[in-house]
Amino acid sequence: MYVLYDTRSVHPLERYEYAREGAAAELAPVAIHGRAPDKLLAVMSVAEIGDFKIEEVTWAADSEIIGNRTGRLIRACDPGCYRLFLSVNGNAQMEQAGTQVSFRARDIALYDLSQPWRAIHPMGTKPMHLVMLTFSRKLIPMRRSAITSLAGTAIPRNLPGRSLIAQFLIELTNAATEQGDEPDLANTLRECAVGLIRQRLNQPNGITPRTRRLLHRARIRAILHRHLNDPAFGPEKLAQIANVSPRYLFKIFQNTGFTPMQLLKKVRLEASHRSLRDPSLASTPIKAIMAMHGYLRPDQFARDFKQHFGVSPTEVRSPASQPRTRRHGELQIARPAAIPTSSPEPNPNNGPAT
Template identity: 25%
Template sequence: MLSETVFRSEDLPRAERFDAWQDLLSRTHAPMRLRSDHAGDFRAHQRLIALGEVSLWPATFQQLIFLRTPKLIRQSDPEYCHISLVIRGGAVVRWDREEAEYGTHDIFVNDSSRPYEISTAAGTIETIGIEVPKAQLGLSWGRAQQVLGHPIPGRQGLGALLAQFVTQVSADSGAYGPADALRLSGILGDLATALIASVTDAEPALQPETRNRTLALGVKAFIRRNLHDPELTPATVAAAHYISTSHLHRLFRTEGTTVASFIRDQRLRAARQDLADEALAATPVHLIAARWGFRDHATFTRAFRAAYGAAPTDYRHRGDVSTRSAG
């Protein structure tokens, strides 16, 4: 399991909650001052997921004003690039004389080395914070900081890819072991770099390795969204991403698999989940197979048995939900 710590304001006496929250955020990101209309009885929840030098912190909290002042920066600057995905609520961010407004499903990038003021909207806000050392980005910070003040949509393009990744890791952190932390950290650094580059027109400056890893993540996300399509093939995947099929095959070969194998394994995994779902117990097996893009029942049955050691019908009826992965 990944290293994770949890903060719940309700675990503390009311008089201590707000100061404890301010201390926690100062350690999570960088020293800051906070103000809130609810300081007398503050409600907040945070999970801090450590991925080496990178960290994720899903959080829910009441209305706040965050202040990072020149004095605080002189006292301590961890040199972090901070990225926030707004799940619910909104905020106004001010740097110097610049101001930008962010709403639900927006992403904003911040800089621990610059003074700022963040004012969240009334009510409860839910975010996923991401802390990435500037040195881990594949771009110079002088170029990267051009993204400050530019709301990035979290429902399209690389913004959606980053949002899906951090949401998945945050929701299912128990599925990853300590050995996965470094890999997840690298993926997150690549996604952050590619996202910033796409906004600042710096994509040509990216290292080829970063471009390829980010492209591979995007391709996999596309495949997962289209598993239901029986016409999903390496050729259609490559065409959707404006690359050659040979380029696509190279991306997967570096990970020790093939495009066709990845598509098949993802379909089998989805079908297995449906077969274990009591709500779908009355759905015929052949319809589940078709739902996930298998053209005929016989092909599905052979592939399922090879992957999980039982025919789909037997797997469903034995009531044994295997934890083995299709790959």
């Protein structure tokens, strides 16, 4: 994820104006109003995953602040998007189309960024944490008129699949940097968004068993990224953290062509490959990079790496091994070809997956 703005990077006396400028530069610009607080923390980080943007916001102030998405701002910049708004720890308030939501922890609501809305950031020293998933209306295979009634409303807490999606979005912010270029993740986000809206409208093919498996797989991949450096990490601990039984853990990966531990090895190797090509780690010994990603034996690491990529770790580290392509008169290092992650399941919403 990249940081769009962070008030900790400027002098305290400049933080309010800096936050206002940052809010005005968001994907859907917002006008900030209210008395300038003496203490203010405002941080927004953004990651792009396929056609989706995931935005993480942390906010705390010693006075109430109001953000308005006005008609004038919409006319100046309308991305034509919906947004799933998740309050991680509660205390947020939003209003759109005459409906006000006072968020509790892990509440989710849907907003139309082409319609005015109002956000209230209450006074408090405890930071408010938000996660927002933004996506084009064109990705939703339903008429906009059918979704209009949902704009500004909270997703019922007892809606099947809602809690799983909330947990997935929270964990995704911790792994978006490593996973942002994985096509399976973008497909999972699409199914998540479409399925949640369908489920809310009582339409068929909402949060289906396939959607749940995709969400669980994405969550498990995020968990694996967080435990790459633990050589003792195994299926029992993975199932415990993912809050599933060991039996269901293996069921999730049926018809994918690999087991959870095979996926762990694959994630470790791909992370090692990225580290070996990272210029900032050029002076780090290969043995240290191996240990950073959970390998204890150099011979096992070298064997697995060569089998997976067709080259040795030393060859990847060597500048001469990095293929170059000339574009517009400049030399650029080409990215390695994408490595398939799993066999796709048929998608009942869109026909056969590709």
